Amino acid sequence: MFKKGIYLYVGSGGRSPLRRVARHIRKHKRKFWHIDFLSARSKVIGAFILEANISLECTIAHAIGKRFRPVPGFGASDCKCDSHLFFAGPEAKEV
Numbered sequence: 001m002f003k004k005g006i007y008l009y010v011g012s013g014g015r016s017p018l019r020r021v022a023r024h025i026r027k028h029k030r031k032f033w034h035i036d037f038l039s040a041r042s043k044v045i046g047a048f049i050l051e052a053n054i055s056l057e058c059t060i061a062h063a064i065g066k067r068f069r070p071v072p073g074f075g076a077s078d079c080k081c082d083s084h085l086f087f088a089g090p091e092a093k094e095v
Helices: 017-025 034-039 057-065
Strands: 006-009 085-089
Touching: 006 034, 017 034, 034 085, 057 085
Parallel strands: none
Antiparallel strands: 006 085
């Protein structure tokens, strides 16, 4: 169960970040990643795509986690981060 509000998700796009984001936005899809289950039942209001020669996924998640409340274990099954999903409002209390 998720509280109603705004969530921020950090993920990697692999070699096709636009295709990955488009897939996550679709409502009907084979559910594979954590975010697939959440995005199928929510409204996506925006996405940012950052192209870099190195993986910044965990670095960005760590920075967001300093300001917003993490959802423990979400999207972070293949790394040591607490989470890659963060609750940002409307009644979220900044950490």
